[in-house]
Amino acid sequence: MPVETWLIFTLIFMIIGSIVALEIKNLLSAIISIGVVGLGTSVCFLFLQAPDLAIVQFLFEIFALIILIRAYLKAEYHEMDKKSENKLVTFIAIVVLAGVLVLSLDMFGALPEFGNPIMETANHYVEKGNAAKETNSANLVASIILDYRAYDTLGEITVLFTAILGTLTILRIKTGSQKEESDEE
C-alpha cells in the first residue's frame, strides 16, 4: 500500500484518540490516551523515512507521560463544579473552529504537492554525497545539527537549561531543617 494510505489511517486513529483524551472523565485514562497520540506521531515519522526523529519523539513522549502521571494524585481532586459548566461556550467554539477549517481549505491548494518537496538548500547536502564528503559522517541529520547548524543547537541547549532551571525553582521547598531541601540551581 502506498505511504499516503498508511498515513491517513494513522492520522484518523490519532484524531479519535485525542478527542477521547479530552472528553473522558477519568483523568488517568486521559493521560494514557495522550500516549496514543504521541506514539502515533512516532509511527508516522517512521513511515516518512525519519528514524532519528522517531527515536527522539518516542523517548520524549515516554518522559512526558511519566511527569504527567506524577501530577495526578487522586481522582477526587478532579471533580469539577457543575454550576460553572457552560454549554454555550462549547457550542460557539465548535462552530467557530469548523468555520476556520472550511475557510482555510482553499489555502491547502497553494502548498506543494505531497511527495514533491521544494529542496533548494537541501540539494546541496544530498546531491552526490556532499555532506558525507565535507563532514565525513554517515548520518546526514547529525551532520546538519552539529556541523552546518551548530549554532541552533547551542540555542536549543540554552532553552532546555532555562526550562529545567525554572522547573527546579518552582518546586523548591522552604523548610527550616537542612535535611529535606530540594536541589538548588
Next chain:
Amino acid sequence: MIVYILCFILFLVGVYGVLTKKDLIKIILALSIMEYSANLFLILFAYKSGGGMPILSKGEKIQGMVDPLPQALVLTSIVIELGITAMLVAFAIRLYQKYETFDITKIRRLSG
C-alpha cells in the same frame, strides 16, 4: 492533500481543548496535542516519493533521499516542547498546593 487537512484537524482539536476545558491537566494535554500536530505538519512537507532515509550505509549507492533539513529543525522543536511540559506540570503541582483545586475558574476567584 488530504493528509495536510487531517493534520490541521488534529491541531484544531487541540485548540478546542485549550478554549473550553476547565481542568488544568486537560489544558496541558491539549497543548501537547497541538505541539505533536505542528511537528508532524513540518515533516509532511519533507517527504519525497520513493526516497530513502537520510543515512548512508556501507556499500550502498547514494539514491534519492528525503529532505533532511526539516528533520533537523523538528528535532530541536521536540526537545524544547519537553521543557515546556515539565514547567507546566510544575506550575500545576504548585497551584494545587496553594489553592487546593485544579479548577481554573476557582483559581481566579480566590486571592492568595
Next chain:
Amino acid sequence: MKNKGMTIIVKTITRITVWLILVYGIYIILHGHLTPGGGFPGGVIIALAFLNVLLAQGREFTKNWLKMNLLHDLEATSAILYLIVGILGISFTGYFLSNFLPKGKLFNLISAGTIPVLNIIIGLKVCAGLFFVLWSLAIFHLASKEEEK
C-alpha cells in the same frame, strides 16, 4: 514514592538491568554519527536508567549511590564545554563552532571531527538536567506529605 523502594524481586532484577540500559544509552550516544540517534535520545535513556534505580531502591539508596553534587556540576559545566569547543574553533580556523579536528575515514568510529565530542557533551547535559527534574518531583512529594500530617 516510599523510602524503602519495591519488593526484593524487583530490587534483584534491577541490579542487573540498570547496567544493560546504561550500556545501551552510551552506545546510542557514541554512534551518533553513524546510526540514527545522537546526544538527545542517549541522554534521555541514561536518565531513565537512573529513574529505574530511584523507583526500585528508594530515595536513601539513590542519594548514597549517585553523588548529587557530581551531577549538579556536570550539568553546569557541559554548557561551558560546548562554548569552549566553539571558541577553539575560532582559534584554529576563523569561525565559531567549526569542525577543526581531523576528519578520518568514512564509517569509522573515530571520525567526523567534533561531531562525536559535541554528542557526548549534549548527552551528559540532557541526562543530568532531566534526572534533576525527576529527583525534585520525588522530594517535593515527601515535603507536601509531611506538611499535611
